[in-house]
């Protein structure tokens with residue numbers, strides 16, 4: 001039995017109630033020490049057996065570059081000289097809002113870094129995704145500067161990955177906020193950013209499906225809040241279609257319809273070609289009941305994105 005620590009994280013909770021108990025899989029890493037934090041993995045790891053052994057009591061992971069070691073001394077020696085401790089996370093900053101930044105990193109340019117990030121993420125994700133093929137993905141790192149620590153510490157507390165080319169128009173492949181920083185709204189920031197990026201690219205899509213249970217809950221909250229904000233900001237009597245909502249929010253029509261049904265804001269009424277109408281009073285009530293404010297999780301003015309030129313192909317005669 002591994003020792004426990006006050007810093008050990010609890011299983012994820014959804015809206016304050018514990019998520020369904022996970023099956024207890026055979027964990028090959030019993031505890032992970034990320035910088036100063038002691039975290040309990042949720043799922044078996046993909047760390048190479050020849051480097052960490054078949055079963056590891058404690059795995060030490062650098063919180064700056066995600067290099068790992070099963071031995072304490074090399075870990076301490078590494079942290080003292082880790083280049084990323086001094087230079088900060090790799091990639092290009094595309095978003096900055098107070099203590100939160102988002103860095104875009106190409107897996108091809110930072111292969112070892114993104115592999116090590118993915119290996120750590122696997123401890124908290126029940127997915128069979130291939131973690132070594134990082135070259136076809138972009139990674140968006142959530143970089144957080146904790147103002148309460150002295151001196152303030154800056155580190156990557158979550159990320160999402162995205163295929164550079166997705167046949168299914170997926171705007172996100174995998175998303176994770178590391179357990180010590182969950183339930184602070186960071187997941188909503190990452191989801192918000194993924195939709196801002198897809199709108200900019202004209203990639204009308206959504207996250208890769210099927211979603212995990214925590215993923216589904218997170219997206220339900222994101223989609224509902226985004227749609228609610230859009231609906232209450234519209235002039236009162238102007239009719240709105242599912243296409244209008246989708247065009248504005250870049251949430252695909254099927255997710256818009258499913259979300260409106262789940263929110264319980266639709267009323268069966270025949271109006272023109274429509275079978276149902278949205279009741280705006282119910283939308284406002286839904287926002288109040290769920291503590292959703294008018295402020296979106298990401299600030300559009302905080303993005304610094306290069307212009308994308310969309311080339312229009314000339315028709316040949």
Ligand SMILES: [Zn+2]
Pocket residue numbers: 062063064065066067078079082083084085
């Ligand atoms: Zn390091």
